[in-house]
Amino acid sequence: MTTFYTVLSWLLVLGYWLLIAGVTLRVLMIRRSVPSAMAWLLVIYILPLVGIVAYLLFGELHLGKRRAERAKEMWPSTATWLGELKNCQSIFATHISPVSEPLFQLCAHRHGVPAVRGNHLQLLTTSESTIKSLIHDIELAEHSIEMVFYIWQSGGQVDNVAEALMAAARRGVHCRVMLDSAGSMHFFRTPYPELMKSAGIELVEALKVNVLRVFLRRMDLRQHRKIAIIDNNIAYTGSMNMVDPRFFKQGAGVGQWIDLMARIQGPAATMLGLIYACDWEIETGKRQLPQAPDTSMLPFEEEDGHTVQVIASGPGFPEEMIHQALLTAVYSARKRLIMTTPYLVPSDDLLHAICTAAQRGVDVNIIVPKKNDSLMVGWASRSFFSELLEAGVKIHQFGGGLLHTKSVLVDDQLSLVGTVNLDIRSLWLNFEVTVTVDDRTFAEDLACVQEDYIARSTRLNPEEWATRPMWNRIIERLFYFFSPLL
Template identity: 30%
Template structure:
């Protein structure tokens, strides 16, 4: 009798999940994959779906952007941007409009942007800027690890708090899982406000473990900000014993564009703390009118209506006339980006991808490589950087548009993570990023299609097995 009750309950849950799948409007292939998983793996299939498969955009588990407080706040943020003229926005009007609709932040001009390559240059600039803080310091990181960098930050925070500077820190519950409670308590004792983003909790384990805050943001007095691929970890300055030196790209920003990053931090802070005091325009400070770069912030997450970062990549690739150069460690693009790359390449656009020869994850390595044959066949040029590990997330096109940020070229970044990128509409900046890319290509190994297709069969088998896991990597 007990068996029949349990079996009936199992069938009832299974039917409810099937109905949910059909109502969510997933891609047919994804829906079919989950149906097969649910009905071929007893109990475990349902568990995997509840943890990894639910459509957060459709279900609106995170309703942050639909609160009246946030809607009012975004309208106020928009007033603090220096809007550009129709003439200035003519060349990239479509992508500017797309990002504005997706992320609510219009482009602004008069920005000073500084490209920072690798950890030493990045953290030197960050510490110099932090030392100048007078009002507040806001930090948001996916990985915040203990070491020399974290100790240096602690000592700086201690000095700044004594001078009346307010310090707030957000760190991801999974990415920073190794962060010691002793260190966190020391920060709290000196007056730092610190929150964990989506912590692992028994009651919310299934609903939150797969949705992470992958952003890296620092905002200082609303005057200077930083974003990019570099986390707070000593491996960015000391290297990794297994992978060697970590190569990454970061960005220092000054000007009206900083308002957007401050707003993103404020909304994330409000999500975890429920403190609406952060949603005040008193955190916005005026910027001097200056001639500078036009730039725009694009952000997305599981609470977004659309994947704004994916749309950004797709639009840049689709609009390219001459070339698109992409540096990214995790190229698991999904069908839309994959088709965009292939179509652009076959149309005569010079498409180049730069990533590491080494990988920090075996499954990810083989999954990434599973796309190489199709891309090479379409004429896409692929370069493997042999020295250390490339962690940069950049794209540059046609000497006119580029982006630096946190977004990987994979389904996780597009669908499941909170991400942020800066899109720069500046010729000189694009040319600088292009030249850096080409310099790295000269140091790299270019794959050849005829050679690659002859790779060992067991490599192809590993690629095929790894590709099955692409939706959750």
């Protein structure tokens, strides 16, 4: 009997170490950054079994077999649609500013379509103005309304959007809504999903969280886009979830969320519609590509005005597209660079690019919230402050609520507005979207918004930061270690 238990224990030990060796080999074989690989290896070796399970759950980008097949199957028809779109020569920009040219060339080569002109853009700086404008456009919709949001939370002004959407569906407008399963978990427990479906709205719960399938698809892969498209001609995108900030996460102690949305009218709305069509097909298997934009009427006729390129990322889309776009934008800066983000956990390459910009004389400003709703991300962000400050980057801590705006302004000419946080999840994991705008007037509007944020912020003093307590530094370094996994 003793011999049996001895052999069994040795077999268990051998099996465990074979499992460790197998997972280690898998970590090393998959192409990833060295810090990320080292972080995972340390987690696996320091936390027996728990580290292995964590890696199997969150270590690799599993879209799931069915969705992966759909993503692969949709590209031939998408490529054909883009090829036909190129016949509409009047919508494509013929002049790009020098500061925007590298980024727009990257997007044109990787996405397969050049930037489009003839758009009219408007920045919406409050949830109230965004919802009011959106409801107005919904009420005027004639053919279709398409929406995708990470979070939809009932209450306050959001219920007015739901009512307007249901009224549109009842009068014959084709309405489709796609909401992330985890982000909109509370919404799916309210009466509204059934009410919407009864009104004729196609409602889809994207990337359902299913405990039984945790090892078949990465459960923390999220649909993080925020897009609304009306009649294939008007679109909204930016950082705002479909929530009323007066009622959203009031117990978190960070104040109301501050967001920025762009209302777009013109061919760029059709490009956002194509992204929506791809997401819809990946999730449902149903193909419904948008119609080509109406080139007979462009909202903004000036040749150089409101030139837009739409960037999409996530499984099924060009790899590292958002990361490459941000790097290109930062390296294009010659005079001024302003970035706003709620979560600052950049990759080594992006951190190096930002610091290099400051060191070559660019006026670099980063605006982050003073209080963050994520404890881990808050501490991890602080671990990057020293290196940024030493390079000459100005860090502003916004005190008027949780600054949720994601924006980049380069040399008062090139603007990026969208859903992308400066963290690993947004750069390499989630479904994200960003609109890049080559237009000085739009850039001036964005600069006014960012300068208002700075006026409501406290600039971090490098000397004071250098004297922070030792226990702060220890916690920062601890969470810095986990930054590749956040």
